[in-house]
Amino acid sequence: MSEFEPKIIAFMCNWCSYAGGDLAGTSRLQYPPNARIIRLMCTARLDPAFVLKAFAEGADGVLVAGCHIGDCHYVSGNLKAEKRVQMLKKLLPELGIEPERLMLRWISAAEGERFASTMKEFVAEIKKLGPSPLRGAR
Amino acid sequence: MGDEQGKSRQGDEEEPRIGVYVCHCGVNIAGVVDVEEVAKYASKLGNVVVAKDYKYMCSDPGQKLIQEDIKENRLNRIVVAACSPRMHEHTFRKALEEAGLNAFLVEMANIREHDSWVHMNQPKEATEKAKDLVRMAVARARRLEPQHKPRVKVKKAALVVGGGVAGIQSALDLADMGFKVYLVEKTPSLGGKMAQLDKTFPTMDCSACILTPKMVDAARHENIEILTHAEVEEVEGYIGNFRVKVRKKARQVLEDKCTGCGLCADACPVEVPNEFDHGLGVRKAIYVPFPQAVPLVYTIDDEACLGCGMCEAVCGPEAIDYEQKDEVVELEVGTIIIATGFDLFDAKRKPEYGYGRYENVITGIEFERLVNASGPTGGKLLRPSDGKEPHRIGFVLCVGSRDEKAGNPYCSRVCCMYSIKNARLYKEKHPEAEVFIFYMDIRAYGKGYEEFYRQAQEEYGIRFIRGRPGEIVEDPETKNLLVRVEDTLLGMPLEVELDLVVLATAIEPATDSEKVQRLFRLSRSADRFFAEAHPKLKPVDTLNDGIYLAGTCQGPKDIPDTVAQASAAAARAAIPMAKGEVETEPIVAFVRRELCIGCRICERACDFGVITMVERKAQVNEAICRGCGACAAACPTGAMQIRHFTDEQIYAMIEAAMRDEPEVAVKEVEG
Ligand SMILES: Cc1cc2nc3c(=O)[nH]c(=O)nc-3n(C[C@H](O)[C@H](O)[C@H](O)COP(=O)(O)OP(=O)(O)OC[C@H]3O[C@@H](n4cnc5c(N)ncnc54)[C@H](O)[C@@H]3O)c2cc1C
Numbered sequence: 189m190s191e192f193e194p195k196i197i198a199f200m201c202n203w204c205s206y207a208g209g210d211l212a213g214t215s216r217l218q219y220p221p222n223a224r225i226i227r228l229m230c231t232a233r234l235d236p237a238f239v240l241k242a243f244a245e246g247a248d249g250v251l252v253a254g255c256h257i258g259d260c261h262y263v264s265g266n267l268k269a270e271k272r273v274q275m276l277k278k279l280l281p282e283l284g285i286e287p288e289r290l291m292l293r294w295i296s297a298a299e300g301e302r303f304a305s306t307m308k309e310f311v312a313e314i315k316k317l318g319p320s321p322l323r324g325a326r
Numbered sequence: 327m328g329d330e331q332g333k334s335r336q337g338d339e340e341e342p343r344i345g346v347y348v349c350h351c352g353v354n355i356a357g358v359v360d361v362e363e364v365a366k367y368a369s370k371l372g373n374v375v376v377a378k379d380y381k382y383m384c385s386d387p388g389q390k391l392i393q394e395d396i397k398e399n400r401l402n403r404i405v406v407a408a409c410s411p412r413m414h415e416h417t418f419r420k421a422l423e424e425a426g427l428n429a430f431l432v433e434m435a436n437i438r439e440h441d442s443w444v445h446m447n448q449p450k451e452a453t454e455k456a457k458d459l460v461r462m463a464v465a466r467a468r469r470l471e472p473q474h475k476p477r478v479k480v481k482k483a484a485l486v487v488g489g490g491v492a493g494i495q496s497a498l499d500l501a502d503m504g505f506k507v508y509l510v511e512k513t514p515s516l517g518g519k520m521a522q523l524d525k526t527f528p529t530m531d532c533s534a535c536i537l538t539p540k541m542v543d544a545a546r547h548e549n550i551e552i553l554t555h556a557e558v559e560e561v562e563g564y565i566g567n568f569r570v571k572v573r574k575k576a577r578q579v580l581e582d583k584c585t586g587c588g589l590c591a592d593a594c595p596v597e598v599p600n601e602f603d604h605g606l607g608v609r610k611a612i613y614v615p616f617p618q619a620v621p622l623v624y625t626i627d628d629e630a631c632l633g634c635g636m637c638e639a640v641c642g643p644e645a646i647d648y649e650q651k652d653e654v655v656e657l658e659v660g661t662i663i664i665a666t667g668f669d670l671f672d673a674k675r676k677p678e679y680g681y682g683r684y685e686n687v688i689t690g691i692e693f694e695r696l697v698n699a700s701g702p703t704g705g706k707l708l709r710p711s712d713g714k715e716p717h718r719i720g721f722v723l724c725v726g727s728r729d730e731k732a733g734n735p736y737c738s739r740v741c742c743m744y745s746i747k748n749a750r751l752y753k754e755k756h757p758e759a760e761v762f763i764f765y766m767d768i769r770a771y772g773k774g775y776e777e778f779y780r781q782a783q784e785e786y787g788i789r790f791i792r793g794r795p796g797e798i799v800e801d802p803e804t805k806n807l808l809v810r811v812e813d814t815l816l817g818m819p820l821e822v823e824l825d826l827v828v829l830a831t832a833i834e835p836a837t838d839s840e841k842v843q844r845l846f847r848l849s850r851s852a853d854r855f856f857a858e859a860h861p862k863l864k865p866v867d868t869l870n871d872g873i874y875l876a877g878t879c880q881g882p883k884d885i886p887d888t889v890a891q892a893s894a895a896a897a898r899a900a901i902p903m904a905k906g907e908v909e910t911e912p913i914v915a916f917v918r919r920e921l922c923i924g925c926r927i928c929e930r931a932c933d934f935g936v937i938t939m940v941e942r943k944a945q946v947n948e949a950i951c952r953g954c955g956a957c958a959a960a961c962p963t964g965a966m967q968i969r970h971f972t973d974e975q976i977y978a979m980i981e982a983a984m985r986d987e988p989e990v991a992v993k994e995v996e997g
């Protein structure tokens with residue numbers, strides 16, 4: 189049997205983290221191809237329901253990435269996202285999902301390296317956890 | 327407008343007819359991703375009418391391909407699988423518009439930066455990922471709606487922050503074009519660092535001689551209003567209509583009465599170190615930073631003033647006003663130029679060089695003041711320890727630059743050249759002196775710079791030693807300095823005894839740049855200087871529309887580059903002001919009124935005061951909404967939505983990311 193390849197959904201803000209991903213590309217940094225990125229203007233847009241929907245669809249992990257604190261282009265969108273992620277991490281075990289399957293990272297537009305290492309780290313973490321308990325439950 | 331758009335999606339609208347275009351980007355994408363297979367796959371997705379792959383979608387023929395298909399196949403949605411939308415979304419939006427389709431009906435799948443370039447050794451996985459990304463883009467494209475960019479009027483006035491040579495140049499250019507300019511400088515005078523320099527490389531013009539006429543021009547210009555001893559406190563609004571609050575700190579001297587005669591300073595009994603001379607000389611508690619200050623208005627230094635009344639007693643025009651209060655001025659401007667300059671690395675952070683402990687270790691800027699005729703020593707360079715003329719001088723380059731340990735991996739770009747300049751200056755006056763330069767590499771990249779460097783070696787007999795000194799030790803008796811360095815060309819350790827050592831300290835981001843960053847919502851690059859919108863194609867724009875960068879606040883620069891960039895920033899800022907109106911982002915919040923229960927959660931979620939309640943339903947002021955989405959994410963009923971980022975569009979992408987679609991009938995595929 190081939191190794192388990194996690195499916196990951198990533199929500200990223202347009203200004204910092206998505207751009208950090210672009211920089212990782214221009215710098216030709218290599219990382220595992222498991223994530224599918226959904227671009228939002230700001231992590232402020234992250235409705236907790238999006239994360240739940242991703243898990244309900246069978247995602248093995250969800251990554252939320254935005255600007256570093258203080259750098260959000262809409263002042264405090266990332267702080268709002270941080271609160272929601274904390275709230276979700278408390279809620280996920282109730283649904284049988286390990287909270288480690290949800291990751292929040294601040295990645296700036298200049299941090300191509302951090303983008304690539306985040307991808308590597310998160311994929312490795314999810315591989316350790318194995319497939320989501322909700323996979324196939326759809 | 328909001329409500330119709332919310333509804334128009336539901337059914338009665340014509341069926342989506344989607345065209346998918348997969349770009350090879352030469353071999354950039356096609357070298358890894360099987361683009362033909364991706365196009366073939368796309369052709370089987372629902373609503374896709376045509377799917378093609380092509381060498382360069384962004385090229386003219388690439389765009390034509392889309393435009394012709396729009397007409398022939400009556401396409402009403404386009405998906406381009408190519409580079410990052412941050413790169414070319416704009417290009418394709420324009421192409422759609424030219425073909426008569428709304429610009430917002432295109433969706434991009436990033437299969438280059440986020441795929442072929444980062445999975446170069448996994449062509450199979452990269453191709454599968456490209457298919458997923460295309461499927462997600464198609465899913466979103468089905469739900470895209472036309473958007474209309476609101477037009478806003480642009481105030482024909484600009485704010486320039488920072489009155490160094492960069493700010494002065496930008497202000498003069500804009501004012502000459504006929505725009506009103508407010509030039510805000512935090513110190514009591516315009517001029518910045520250039521006013522402190524003695525001569526300037528490579529032509530050796532006297533710095534003040536070329537700068538002060540510009541300062542005077544700015545002061546006299548009918549379109550320029552100068553606010554010195556002032557700082558920006560608040561910025562609101564957006565391109566075209568920024569509202570800015572500037573605090574003019576009380577100088578306790580009335581600007582319109584002071585004639586700059588200086589009798590007050592003569593009378594003042596208090597002496598404090600003069601920051602303009604880096605503390606090498608003294609000034610009074612009532613002072614101008616330097617004699618050619620603009621405006622030539624005295625300022626009382628609050629902290630030093632005793633309140634003795636001596637200045638008031640001698641001031642003829644009765645300009646002294648101890649009761650003067652700070653004044654907050656409100657400005658309305660269409661565009662903003664940031665020109666807040668740099669500060670210098672604190673040489674004490676490299677304790678091995680003894681700055682601050684050894685009297686005869688000074689910095690480059692201190693050297694500039696000491697050789698300047700209007701400086702604290704009247705232009706005579708004397709050793710701080712004994713007031714004697716130094717015979718042996720060493721210049722140490724890269725102090726805090728190109729230095730990971732100091733946190734500055736970048737090159738400061740001017741230290742090589744100004745150190746050579748200063749070495750030459752000293753040699754000119756003292757041909758018998760022994761002058762050394764300790765360097766890692768010499769960066770003489772500008773026009774006439776290499777020649778200037780060669781002359782220093784060949785004609786001036788300045789000795790260049792390649793190596794970064796490990797340590798400087800002082801002889802406690804003579805106060806002479808021993809420089810220990812590994813000469814990397816000869817491959818041997820050297821010890822050089824010197825009378826004076828001059829440290830070329832790094833150019834660093836201005837100390838308050840974090841505050842400026844937050845105030846104006848700027849980004850900073852890894853080197854901590856302000857980030858431009860694109861390093862090559864938008865070198866003076868920022869990601870915040872209507873705000874531009876000039877000079878060393880964006881990165882280390884010499885004067886020619888600073889001035890060129892300042893003129894570029896002025897030209898960029900002039901564009902929206904000359905046009906008189908701009909289109910702004912339509913990505914703003916809107917309410918589906920029928921779903922709103924009037925709970926006011928969105929009102930609290932919004933940091934910008936955009937939402938009000940009208941007849942117990944939320945209402946959005948689109949002109950000030952930034953489109954962050956905080957309100958929509960908080961709304962419990964889905965009533966609050968963001969245009970172009972609606973819940974349905976995002977859910978569709980999540981679903982598409984996780985599930986393949988059932989195949990539909992095979993349609994046209996072309997190579
Ligand atoms: C020792 C030394 C020697 C040099 N010699 C040469 C030379 O010979 N030739 C050459 O080409 N270049 C030389 N340079 C480089 C030159 O000094 C710079 O290129 C130039 O000064 C950059 O101008 P600027 O306007 O960007 O910044 P600055 O000169 O730093 O001006 C910035 C201005 O903005 C103001 N400011 C900062 N923050 C705020 C705020 N928040 N609000 C309002 N105002 C603010 C500051 O008070 C200052 O007046 C030298 C540099 C040094 C350090």
Ligand code: SF4
Nearest residue numbers: 932951952954955957
């Ligand atoms: S999108 Fe952001 S700025 Fe606009 S109303 Fe919602 S919270 Fe306020």
Ligand code: SF4
Nearest residue numbers: 922923925926928961
């Ligand atoms: S949060 Fe939603 S339901 Fe509540 S007032 Fe705002 S738009 Fe209406």
Ligand code: FES
Nearest residue numbers: 201230254255261
């Ligand atoms: S813009 Fe990046 S988190 Fe808000």
